[in-house]
Amino acid sequence: MTENLKPENNDQVLEFVQWAVTQKMPLDVRGQGTKLGMGRPVEADHILDLSGLSEITDYQPSELFVTANAGTPMKDIYAALDQQNQQLMFEPPDYGPLLGSAVDQGTLGGLVACNLAGPRRIKAGSARDNCIGFHAVSGRGEMFKSGGKVVKNVTGFDLSKLMTGSYGTLAVMTEATLKVLPSPENTRTVLVRWAKDGDADQLNNQAMTEALVSTNEVSSAAHLPAKIAARSAVAYLNSAGSAVTALRVEGPAPSTAYRCAALKELLSKFGDVEELHTKNSKILWKEIADVSYLAANQERAVWRISVPPTEGAHVVQRILESAEADVMYDWGGGLVWLQIDEVDQASKNLIRGSVAQVGGHATLVRASKQLRQSAIVFQPLDPYMTGITKRVKNGFDPEGILNPGRMYKGI
Amino acid sequence: MQISLQTNPVSLQTNPVSLSDEFLEELRTVVEQRLSTVDAVCFQHGKDESWHESMPPGAVVFAHSTEEVSEIVKICARHKIPVIPYGTGTSLEGHVGAVHGGVCIDLTEMNEILTVNAEDLDVTVQPGVRRKQLNEHLRDTGLFFPIDPGADASLGGMTATRASGTNAVRYGTMRENVLSMVVVMADGRIIRTSSRSKKSSAGYDLTRLFVGSEGTLGVITEITLRLYGIPEAVSAAVCPFPDLESAVNTVITTIQCGIPVARIELMDEVQMKALNAYSKFDYPEQPTLMFEFHGTEAGVKEQSEMVGDIADDNNAGEFQWATKAEERTKLWQGRHDSYYAAMALRPGAKGMATDVCVPISRLAECILETRKDIDEQELLSPIVGHVGDGNFHCCFIMDPDDLDEMARVESVNKRMVMRALEMGGTCTGEHGVGIGKIDYLVAEHGEALSVMRSMKIALDPDNIMNPGKIIKL
Numbered sequence: 001m002t003e004n005l006k007p008e009n010n011d012q013v014l015e016f017v018q019w020a021v022t023q024k025m026p027l028d029v030r031g032q033g034t035k036l037g038m039g040r041p042v043e044a045d046h047i048l049d050l051s052g053l054s055e056i057t058d059y060q061p062s063e064l065f066v067t068a069n070a071g072t073p074m075k076d077i078y079a080a081l082d083q084q085n086q087q088l089m090f091e092p093p094d095y096g097p098l099l100g101s102a103v104d105q106g107t108l109g110g111l112v113a114c115n116l117a118g119p120r121r122i123k124a125g126s127a128r129d130n131c132i133g134f135h136a137v138s139g140r141g142e143m144f145k146s147g148g149k150v151v152k153n154v155t156g157f158d159l160s161k162l163m164t165g166s167y168g169t170l171a172v173m174t175e176a177t178l179k180v181l182p183s184p185e186n187t188r189t190v191l192v193r194w195a196k197d198g199d200a201d202q203l204n205n206q207a208m209t210e211a212l213v214s215t216n217e218v219s220s221a222a223h224l225p226a227k228i229a230a231r232s233a234v235a236y237l238n239s240a241g242s243a244v245t246a247l248r249v250e251g252p253a254p255s256t257a258y259r260c261a262a263l264k265e266l267l268s269k270f271g272d273v274e275e276l277h278t279k280n281s282k283i284l285w286k287e288i289a290d291v292s293y294l295a296a297n298q299e300r301a302v303w304r305i306s307v308p309p310t311e312g313a314h315v316v317q318r319i320l321e322s323a324e325a326d327v328m329y330d331w332g333g334g335l336v337w338l339q340i341d342e343v344d345q346a347s348k349n350l351i352r353g354s355v356a357q358v359g360g361h362a363t364l365v366r367a368s369k370q371l372r373q374s375a376i377v378f379q380p381l382d383p384y385m386t387g388i389t390k391r392v393k394n395g396f397d398p399e400g401i402l403n404p405g406r407m408y409k410g411i
Numbered sequence: 412m413q414i415s416l417q418t419n420p421v422s423l424q425t426n427p428v429s430l431s432d433e434f435l436e437e438l439r440t441v442v443e444q445r446l447s448t449v450d451a452v453c454f455q456h457g458k459d460e461s462w463h464e465s466m467p468p469g470a471v472v473f474a475h476s477t478e479e480v481s482e483i484v485k486i487c488a489r490h491k492i493p494v495i496p497y498g499t500g501t502s503l504e505g506h507v508g509a510v511h512g513g514v515c516i517d518l519t520e521m522n523e524i525l526t527v528n529a530e531d532l533d534v535t536v537q538p539g540v541r542r543k544q545l546n547e548h549l550r551d552t553g554l555f556f557p558i559d560p561g562a563d564a565s566l567g568g569m570t571a572t573r574a575s576g577t578n579a580v581r582y583g584t585m586r587e588n589v590l591s592m593v594v595v596m597a598d599g600r601i602i603r604t605s606s607r608s609k610k611s612s613a614g615y616d617l618t619r620l621f622v623g624s625e626g627t628l629g630v631i632t633e634i635t636l637r638l639y640g641i642p643e644a645v646s647a648a649v650c651p652f653p654d655l656e657s658a659v660n661t662v663i664t665t666i667q668c669g670i671p672v673a674r675i676e677l678m679d680e681v682q683m684k685a686l687n688a689y690s691k692f693d694y695p696e697q698p699t700l701m702f703e704f705h706g707t708e709a710g711v712k713e714q715s716e717m718v719g720d721i722a723d724d725n726n727a728g729e730f731q732w733a734t735k736a737e738e739r740t741k742l743w744q745g746r747h748d749s750y751y752a753a754m755a756l757r758p759g760a761k762g763m764a765t766d767v768c769v770p771i772s773r774l775a776e777c778i779l780e781t782r783k784d785i786d787e788q789e790l791l792s793p794i795v796g797h798v799g800d801g802n803f804h805c806c807f808i809m810d811p812d813d814l815d816e817m818a819r820v821e822s823v824n825k826r827m828v829m830r831a832l833e834m835g836g837t838c839t840g841e842h843g844v845g846i847g848k849i850d851y852l853v854a855e856h857g858e859a860l861s862v863m864r865s866m867k868i869a870l871d872p873d874n875i876m877n878p879g880k881i882i883k884l
């Protein structure tokens with residue numbers, strides 16, 4: 001039977017983990033469980049539920065960082081930052097609806113453990129780049145901290161970076177510190193509305209690349225095929241009737257207006273150009289961050305594909321030659337979201353094969369539990385790297401009690 | 412907490428292994444003539460640019476390819492002989508010293524720029540490529556690589572030390588700018604840490620684990636770095652302040668407002684005097700900020716106006732603008748040479764650069780208390796800093812043979828580090844641990860060291876990769 005362990009403070013986390021170590025009792029480490037659908041199902045009898053640790057422990061706007069317990073709901077953190085007109089630059093997405101749960105459920109720990117990032121990633125990085133320190137209990141039952149509250153720190157191995165993206169398999173985080181910055185005063189989004197969907201697939205990459213290498217400090221670049229653009233709540237997109245490429249510039253009003261105008265001129269050769277102002281921009285980039293367009297049709301699988309930006313469109317083309325899929329692009333073409341009917345051997349081979357060819361990787365983000373158990377969720381590692389991964393895991397968690405099997409079977 | 416700082420100029424080398432003739436012959440089958448056991452060569456490779464005494468390796472090999480490095484490491488692994496990777500030896504904490512002897516792998520001849528992907532904004536280089544060489548190569552592409560430690564260091568060394576420079580506020584450090592690398596592991600196996608896609612790795616992030624590992628986990632033989640478009644407009648300015656506090660407060664407000672300055676550097680009055688003398692400038696010898704703004708024409712104007720207003724509120728003097736590229740180059744070269752300029756203040760003396768970093772809101776307090784302590788101890792030490800990150804350096808100009816002076820240096824440094832740690836800061840923002848900061852790491856991290864130790868053992872079970880650095884096993 002599954003038992004719920006719900007620590008109320010850091011010392012209890014330590015106690016529970018130490019108990020699990022001596023009992024060799026695997027733990028399923030959870031914030032709110034909103035990302036349970038991501039990764040492989042954990043093979044554990046006990047849930048270590050961190051939602052009881054939910055306090056913002058240190059936030060002074062002048063310090064430009066926020067420290068909170070791992071179970072703190074992100075919505076509480078946003079509310080605190082909003083009041084001070086500050087934000088997390090990496091724009092954490094809310095995959096709740098995409099993964100079939102409610103909005104605004106995510107916790108800080110889950111965000112960091114899954115290394116999430118929104119559309120501003122090409123400029124501001126991901127959780128990994130923005131997490132400057134943490135406290136945790138390792139699978140050895142030791143409380144430790146790494147990094148701190150400064151942005152530059154070269155004191156040995158960068159454990160914060162190893163922790164982010166480790167899906168709770170190395171240590172149980174009790175507290176994390178993230179960088180914050182003042183929110184930009186103004187946002188403009190330049191939209192390119194393509195004449196034909198077909199053209200767009202060939203050229204959208206080029207449009208995004210030209211914008212990104214221009215001097216206009218574009219903070220995000222996404223492309224939505226016509227079918228996807230039609231699902232936006234923003235009228236400029238849902239009434240476009242065409243594929244839309246979106247480019248965002250942010251900052252003080254005058255220079256944002258200047259860059260917006262420069263981009264419109266640069267991109268007018270590709271199609272109709274339009275601009276979105278702050279309010280509409282916020283709606284659009286939130287939709288893109290959260291991948292809202294692919295939330296419907298929960299029975300269909302969702303893949304997240306990461307490739308060099310100029311390869312995104314090529315990879316998709318190869319996949320679409322033999323499968324039907326809904327697609328959207330973010331990060332200048334480097335991030336592809338794909339919703340697809342079936343995840344059979346053939347489609348898996350097709351996707352992983354096309355991605356591997358260009359040096360990227362594909363993660364099965366949404367699929368039935370059965371499928372995630374049997375299928376390899378993350379891009380497979382070669383045997384040597386599997387060995388290294390095991391050794392790293394062993395270093396933190398020699399008894400294998402933390403989220404066993406979450407990332408790879410047997411690790 | 413008892414901390415013994417190694418201000419003693421005696422070499423810390425202990426029981427260097429002796430390298431047998433058969434072993435050296437085995438290495439020669441890989442590198443042929445490119446192996447040296449000449450004393451002068453070994454001495455030079457055991458020493459960095461700091462006051463730390465040389466700890467010479469038993470042999471130096473000059474590698475030409477990843478495969479060669481792999482073969483060399485395999486041979487060393489078989490004989491359990493230490494391996495010390497060497498870039499350009501500009502580190503400052505005894506990083507390249509062969510604590511237990513062994514083989515130094517000099518990577519300077521692996522200095523090819525392999526591929527520039529202008530559209531994906533990345534470049535792949537061999538580890539011996541130096542930062543200036545890379546930017547010269549990129550000049551015609553409209554792109555540049557922003558990380559610029561004062562020295563013209565190798566990109567392999569910069570990756571291994573997680574270096575940063577004057578541009579970190581806007582562009583980050585090596586941590587944010589290394590996308591992927593090829594590494595020869597301690598058993599000689601060759602791995603690629605992640606793919607070329609920006610969303611780094613599948614699995615654990617080994618890229619970031621190797622960035623800043625100081626040669627203790629493996630040898631980096633290829634690096635893919637992120638590039639940036641050269642901005643449409645750039646302008647730089649120098650501005651004096653009546654006192655340190657006003658200058659630092661200007662920095663704090665600028666950063667807190669989120670103004671994306673490219674560079675914001677502090678030099679105190681002692682350093683300005685050194686700069687004028689060494690680099691032939693004629694600036695007021697007062698606490699000074701140096702700025703650089705990058706962006707569109709409109710953006711640069713906007714940023715400089717905003718910063719100008721903040722500086723005015725802090726009683727700043729006149730901004731002197733450097734708009735021509737040559738003027739800016741001269742200005743930043745002057746900034747980069749500040750270590751040498753400081754040493755020229757007292758010919759024959761040695762320099763010891765310290766390196767704390769504190770949360771930005773505590774910066775004024777930390778710098779002012781440190782300045783006061785230096786003055787009270789009657790030491791010569793300019794203060795310079797990449798202050799936008801909360802990072803600053805004192806450069807003690809000292810005579811290592813004067814034990815009384817060294818004791819005062821040690822006490823000021825120790826108090827400064829402890830002050831920074833109490834403020835939630837760190838004992839090193841960019842120079843790294845090497846051997847010089849090992850004890851401070853204990854004070855700062857405590858339990859995390861056991862986790863670091865288990866990582867080291869996991870990836871280098873025989874402890875042959877640059878042993879004696881970062882952590883003691």
Ligand SMILES: Cc1cc2nc3c(=O)[nH]c(=O)nc-3n(C[C@H](O)[C@H](O)[C@@H](O)COP(=O)(O)OP(=O)(O)OC[C@H]3O[C@@H](n4cnc5c(N)ncnc54)[C@H](O)[C@@H]3O)c2cc1C
Nearest residue numbers: 185186187188189236253274275276277278279280281282
């Ligand atoms: C003439 C006009 C044109 C518009 N064109 C667009 C458009 O192309 N895309 C879009 O998404 N919304 C457009 N709008 C809608 C309008 O910008 C939003 O409804 C407004 O609420 C935006 O708020 P914001 O926070 O996004 O403003 P911000 O983007 O922060 O803009 C700052 C201020 O400037 C004003 N403003 C912005 N654009 C114009 C403009 N072109 N002319 C006059 N004042 C302006 C806004 O009302 C706001 O007060 C337009 C409005 C007007 C009056």
Ligand SMILES: Cc1cc2nc3c(=O)[nH]c(=O)nc-3n(C[C@H](O)[C@H](O)[C@H](O)COP(=O)(O)OP(=O)(O)OC[C@H]3O[C@@H](n4cnc5c(N)ncnc54)[C@H](O)[C@@H]3O)c2cc1C
Nearest residue numbers: 498499500501502560561564565567568569571575626631
């Ligand atoms: C005047 C001056 C100014 C400086 N300013 C700054 C500054 O502003 N910011 C800053 O961060 N630093 C600064 N430094 C320190 C120094 O330049 C950096 O640490 C630099 O990154 C070292 O690079 P290097 O090529 O000289 O490496 P080395 O000194 O040769 O090596 C440094 C460490 O990295 C390891 N290493 C080197 N190459 C490899 C490789 N290919 N694979 C694995 N390990 C390797 C070595 O074993 C050693 O532990 C300055 C130094 C001087 C002398």
